[in-house]
Amino acid sequence: MELECECGNACIKNSEEILLEIETAHSPCSICSPIKLKKFRPLKDQLNLDSINLQWGKCECGKRHIDYVMAHILKIMINEEIQHDRSTLRNSAVPLITPAYPLKNEPYLRENSLIVLASKMDEKCAEIIHREVSEVKAVLKGEIKNTVGIKDFSSSPHVYDLLAGCDLRCDLLNTPFGPICVHKNQSQIHIEVPRHRSPKITSVSLFIFDVANIPLMPPSSLWLYPITMITFKV
Ligand SMILES: [Zn+2]
Numbered sequence: 001m002e003l004e005c006e007c008g009n010a011c012i013k014n015s016e017e018i019l020l021e022i023e024t025a026h027s028p029c030s031i032c033s034p035i036k037l038k039k040f041r042p043l044k045d046q047l048n049l050d051s052i053n054l055q056w057g058k059c060e061c062g063k064r065h066i067d068y069v070m071a072h073i074l075k076i077m078i079n080e081e082i083q084h085d086r087s088t089l090r091n092s093a094v095p096l097i098t099p100a101y102p103l104k105n106e107p108y109l110r111e112n113s114l115i116v117l118a119s120k121m122d123e124k125c126a127e128i129i130h131r132e133v134s135e136v137k138a139v140l141k142g143e144i145k146n147t148v149g150i151k152d153f154s155s156s157p158h159v160y161d162l163l164a165g166c167d168l169r170c171d172l173l174n175t176p177f178g179p180i181c182v183h184k185n186q187s188q189i190h191i192e193v194p195r196h197r198s199p200k201i202t203s204v205s206l207f208i209f210d211v212a213n214i215p216l217m218p219p220s221s222l223w224l225y226p227i228t229m230i231t232f233k234v
């Protein structure tokens with residue numbers, strides 16, 4: 001059965017599509033240029049905010065280094081007086097890329113590859129960010145330290161507010177059966193950072209293998225040969 005996103009767009013890709021793109025999804029092309037911005041220094045002390053627009057830092061291949069994108073977002077937040085004009089990249093918003101998998105270097109982003117989580121945000125600013133910054137797929141309002149979910153049976157669920165766009169994003173989790181694509185609405189589910197080895201996946205795998213007596217694949221093959229890639233949505 002084909003999975004469909006509630007927004008009506010093609011946010012859920014099948015495993016074959018994702019498998020084809022993961023090698024290059026967040027990598028620079030041969031002429032992509034990085035930018036060196038200091039995360040703890042006010043953005044306005046490092047560049048002229050008026051020079052920032054969608055073309056700023058954009059390569060011919062259509063990607064921008066993540067710092068260009070986050071600086072563009074912070075500029076809009078400052079213009080909308082969501083953040084003060086001495087704000088830094090570190091205290092403005094949390095970037096959540098999609099699809100997410102362990103990266104060796106900072107990502108270069110293409111259209112609809114970033115969900116932004118900010119504790120200070122309103123609907124108007126979120127709409128402007130979503131409209132003007134093409135890399136942004138959705139804007140969420142919430143505190144990253146407040147974990148999304150249900151604490152216990154007597155509590156009501158804690159969620160982030162989806163203010164603009166579609167917050168469906170994909171994590172690639174490594175398992176003994178190969179990578180699994182987990183699509184999730186990020187406003188409703190806690191944030192996880194995919195790693196090469198997940199203690200949670202390893203524990204569950206060992207239990208299943210122990211009970212079902214299934215032979216383990218060699219560890220070196222887990223990421224290199226994802227022949228059993230599966231896509232599902234939570
Ligand atoms: Zn969607």
Ligand SMILES: [Zn+2]
Nearest residue numbers: 029032059061
């Ligand atoms: Zn490029």
